[in-house]
Amino acid sequence: MSEIRRFARNRNIAVGAGVLALVVLAALLAGVVSTHDPRRLNPAERLKAPSARNLLGTDEFGRDVYSLVLHGAQVSLLVGVTTMLLTSLGGIVIGLTAGYYRRVDLVLMRVMDGLMAFPAILLAIALMAARGPGIGNVVFALSVVYTPRTAMLIRSTVLSLRELDYVQAARALGRRDLVIAFRHILPNCVGPLLVQSSFVFAYAILAEAILGFLGVGVPPYVPSWGNVIASGKNVIREAFWVSLFPGLALTLSGLALNLLGDGLRDVLDPRLRVQ
Amino acid sequence: MTVYLVRRLLALVPVLAVVVTVVFLLIHLIPGDPVGVMLGPDATPAQIESTRRALGLDRPLYEQLFKFYVRVLQGDLGQSYFLDRPVVTALLERAEPTLVLTFSALLVAVLIGVPSGIIAAAYPGSLWDRALMLGALLGVCVPGFWLSLNFIYLFAVRLGWLPAAGYASIFADPLAALRYMVLPAVSLGFNQSALIARISRSCMLEALQQDYIRTARAKGLSQGVVTWVHAFRNALVPVVTVIGITMAILIGGAVVTEIVFNIPGLGRLIISAVLRRDYPVVQGVILVTATAYVLINLAVDALYVVIDPRIRYE
Numbered sequence: 346m347s348e349i350r351r352f353a354r355n356r357n358i359a360v361g362a363g364v365l366a367l368v369v370l371a372a373l374l375a376g377v378v379s380t381h382d383p384r385r386l387n388p389a390e391r392l393k394a395p396s397a398r399n400l401l402g403t404d405e406f407g408r409d410v411y412s413l414v415l416h417g418a419q420v421s422l423l424v425g426v427t428t429m430l431l432t433s434l435g436g437i438v439i440g441l442t443a444g445y446y447r448r449v450d451l452v453l454m455r456v457m458d459g460l461m462a463f464p465a466i467l468l469a470i471a472l473m474a475a476r477g478p479g480i481g482n483v484v485f486a487l488s489v490v491y492t493p494r495t496a497m498l499i500r501s502t503v504l505s506l507r508e509l510d511y512v513q514a515a516r517a518l519g520r521r522d523l524v525i526a527f528r529h530i531l532p533n534c535v536g537p538l539l540v541q542s543s544f545v546f547a548y549a550i551l552a553e554a555i556l557g558f559l560g561v562g563v564p565p566y567v568p569s570w571g572n573v574i575a576s577g578k579n580v581i582r583e584a585f586w587v588s589l590f591p592g593l594a595l596t597l598s599g600l601a602l603n604l605l606g607d608g609l610r611d612v613l614d615p616r617l618r619v620q
Numbered sequence: 621m622t623v624y625l626v627r628r629l630l631a632l633v634p635v636l637a638v639v640v641t642v643v644f645l646l647i648h649l650i651p652g653d654p655v656g657v658m659l660g661p662d663a664t665p666a667q668i669e670s671t672r673r674a675l676g677l678d679r680p681l682y683e684q685l686f687k688f689y690v691r692v693l694q695g696d697l698g699q700s701y702f703l704d705r706p707v708v709t710a711l712l713e714r715a716e717p718t719l720v721l722t723f724s725a726l727l728v729a730v731l732i733g734v735p736s737g738i739i740a741a742a743y744p745g746s747l748w749d750r751a752l753m754l755g756a757l758l759g760v761c762v763p764g765f766w767l768s769l770n771f772i773y774l775f776a777v778r779l780g781w782l783p784a785a786g787y788a789s790i791f792a793d794p795l796a797a798l799r800y801m802v803l804p805a806v807s808l809g810f811n812q813s814a815l816i817a818r819i820s821r822s823c824m825l826e827a828l829q830q831d832y833i834r835t836a837r838a839k840g841l842s843q844g845v846v847t848w849v850h851a852f853r854n855a856l857v858p859v860v861t862v863i864g865i866t867m868a869i870l871i872g873g874a875v876v877t878e879i880v881f882n883i884p885g886l887g888r889l890i891i892s893a894v895l896r897r898d899y900p901v902v903q904g905v906i907l908v909t910a911t912a913y914v915l916i917n918l919a920v921d922a923l924y925v926v927i928d929p930r931i932r933y934e
Contacts, residue, residue, distance in 0.1 A: 459638020463910045464872030467890070468642075471906045474894040475649035551763055555876055558765055561894050578769055578880065585773045592766035599761040 357608030364601035368594070372418035381409035383416045383568040392584040402586040404576050413568045414591050420569040421550045421598065424480060428487040428549035429542050435492035436538070440499025441526050445507060454500070457493035465490045469552055473561045480563050483556055487549050498541050502534045536613035540606055547602035554595050570595050628921050632914055639910045643903045644688045648681075650899075658701070658897050697907065698900035700893075707904035710889060717787050717885035721808065721877060722870045724801050728809025729816055729866055734859065736813070737820025741828060742847050752817065759814025764873055768807040768880040775803060785882035804881045808873050812866045819862045823855035830854070857928050864920030868913040 352358050371378070380400065387407030395402040401410040443453040460468070472486035506512060507530065515525050556562030557571020558578075565572055570591040577588025650657050655672045663671075672678050676687055691698070697707035736756065740749040776784035782803050788796035827833065828851050836850045875887030882888075886905050893901035 455634040456638050458635045459642060462635055462639050462914050463642070463906060464868055464875075464913060466872040467875060467906050467909055470875070470890060470894060471643075471646055471902050472649065474897070474899065474902045475646050476651065547761075554763060555765060559876065559879055559891055561891065574766055574769070581769055581773050582777050585770075585777075588766065588769050592763060592769070595766065596758075596762050599763070600757070603757065603761055 351612055352608075355608040355612050357604040357611065359608075361601045361603070361605030361608055364597060365605060368418055368598050368601065369422060371415050372422045375412075375415040375419055379409075379412035379415050381412045383408055383412040384566065392580060392587075394584070395586055401590045402584065404573065404584070404587045405580050406576070408568075410573065410587055410590055413573050414570070414594050416568040417570040417573060417591055418594065418598075420480065420563060420567060421553060421595070424483055424487070424553040425546045425550040427484045428491065429546045431484065431488040432491045432495045432545050433538060433542055435488065436495025436499050436541075437531065437534070439492070439496035440534075441503055441531065443496065444500040444503025445522065445526050445530070450500070454497075457496055460489070460493045461497075463490075465548070466552060466555055469556060470559065470561055473556060478562065478564045480567070483553055483562050486556075487552050490552070491545050491548060495538070495541050495545065498537055499534050502537050503530055506530050506533050536609075540610045540613060543602050543606035543609060547599050547606070550598055550602070551595065554591075624925065625922060628918055632918065635914055636911065639907065639914070640689060640692055641685065643907045643910075644685055646903055646906075647677075647899050654899075658899065692907070697904040700898055700901050702893075702896050702898045703901070707900050710901060711886065711904055711908055714884060714886050714889045716789065717883045718871075718874050718878065718887065720790055720797070720801065721804055721874050721883060721885060722867070724805035725808035725812070725870050725874070725877075726863070726867055728805050729812035729870070730863060732810065732813035733816025734820050736817040737822075737859075738824055738847065738852065740817070740821045741824030742843065744825060749821075753821065756814040756817040756821075759810055759817075762811065764808055764811045765876045765880055767810060768804070768877060771803050771807050772880070785880075787881075787883045787885075800881075800883075804877050804883060807880075808870060808877045811873070812869060816859065816862055816866060820855065820859050823858045824851055827851040827855040853927070857924055860920060860923055860927060864916055867916050871909050871912060 385408065387403070390399070390403050390407035391405055393399050393403040393407075395410075399409050399411065401414065403409055404413070439453055439457070443450040463471075469486040469490050472489060473482060476482040476485060503526075512525060512529055515529050520529075553562060553569065554571035554574065557569045558575045559571075560575065562571055563569050565575075573591040574588045574595075577584070577586075577591070580587055647654050653668070655668050655675070655677060656663065659667060659671060676684050679687075695708060697711070699705070700707050700710050703710050736752045740752045743749055772784045775782045783800055786800050788800050790797040824847075828847075830851075833846060833851055836846045841850075874885065875890060877883070878885045878887030879891060886909070890902055890905040893899075893905070
């Protein structure tokens with residue numbers, strides 16, 4: 346109970362989690378609270394300014410921007426959560442293996458170094474070039490891009506934990522490597538992993554929007570924040586609202602996740618607190 | 621220092637080997653038959669077969685990888701399918717705008733980030749500190765490409781102060797180049813200035829708590845001299861690291877900024893190559909940028925030794 350109170354008392358966590366909950370709620374209830382079908386083209390209503398009928402205006406195809414933003418949250422959160430889970434899983438497997446088995450450490454870490462040598466968004470673009478557009482491929486590309494960072498973090502945590510007395514004691518008791526790794530070491534990696542995951546979530550949402558904006562992410566007919574901002578670019582002179590509102594939603598989500606990450610880091614590892 | 625640099629250079633070999641291997645494997649990630657995907661649905665089986673042979677895709681994987689390594693080491697990145705010229709030539713033609721944009725954005729990021737961090741650290745808890753760090757937090761969260769669009773709307777469409785898009789070579793017309801570059805450089809650099817400001821602040825705070833700062837203050841030196849002469853140089857090593865990281869992020873960010881501002885650089889080259897399935901160009905762009913990133917990191921490491929002589933003896 347005191348743990349939960351400690352989390353709740355942190356202002357960054359409270360604000361970040363609160364805003365994130367709102368975004369999640371908007372995504373879950375998109376079908377209910379939307380005023381229009383976000384995929385329905387209506388040329389007669391194109392580029393209408395925000396009004397009572399279209400709360401955030403319409404885009405160049407006459408689609409309702411408010412409904413597009415709500416449904417875009419679904420795509421962003423889906424990509425964000427899935428990428429976060431996959432990078433955590435990949436990071437745990439690679440990081441634990443490298444940290445625990447020194448023989449494979451050198452090879453695994455050089456591969457991770459090599460992957461991290463690519464500017465993240467360029468590697469994602471190249472992977473999308475090979476795999477083609479689609480939500481699954483976006484998740485695959487972003488997971489490949491962000492897993493090395495998580496793996497490096499888990500490995501360094503494992504390296505510092507494996508020499509501690511309780512791990513040595515488990516080894517002396519004859520516990521198998523796998524049991525030691527998963528039962529004794531992994532639970533102590535949860536703190537740094539949680540912090541890292543919240544940042545990966547934020548990066549993934551942003552990267553998904555960038556890929557969509559560049560036209561190499563989810564297909565253009567899928568309402569995603571990046572796609573809507575891209576369509577807003579073409580009409581920025583006549584209708585600034587088309588790119589403004591999905592961008593605000595993206596910024597707000599990024600802010601929430603960054604605050605959450607900062608807060609979690611402060612609570613879980615006060616040594617790392619930014620002064 | 622030479623030993624240190626040689627050791628760092630040797631450490632680059634496996635990293636670059638992984639980079640080249642990943643770039644090579646890209647073409648094999650294409651679902652189904654890569655040649656069929658490249659040539660499109662209208663290609664005849666004979667065309668597919670001859671292209672497969674021309675690309676060496678009919679050979680075993682290890683042989684293809686070996687040949688790819690040899691070609692890359694010879695500076696041959698293949699032939700662009702659509703531009704009808706070697707990939708290296710295409711890259712060289714498009715490098716100038718990307719380099720100019722990246723360095724201009726770096727300049728903006730450092731000019732905003734470092735002084736902001738130092739001012740915030742010199743007066744911790746003050747209104748300045750809070751305002752600057754709130755700005756830095758927003759800077760981290762605001763998507764650069766969206767900021768670019770808002771800048772275009774405000775400064776080009778509404779106020780008409782600067783051009784909305786385009787590029788002029790700095791060698792042909794420096795004044796026009798500057799006008800075209802202001803908005804892209806500021807919108808790309810602003811994001812990164814936030815990261816630099818946060819790191820500069822925390823490093824300066826740490827430096828300002830050291831004994832030699834207390835000694836400097838006890839000697840009666842002014843706040844300005846203590847901050848800029850004594851603390852700043854000692855806080856510089858991590859800041860230089862971040863500037864190195866920033867440079868790499870900017871190369872990636874430049875791709876997106878080039879699309880927004882219609883700048884004919886490597887970013888537009890890779891995106892048009894993706895859309896036209898011109899895989900050798902895609903491979904070329906990411907190979908060159910990753911190599912540049914690795915070399916920038918090496919340069920940053922070398923710079924440490926100049927900034928902090930203690931590192932030389934470690």
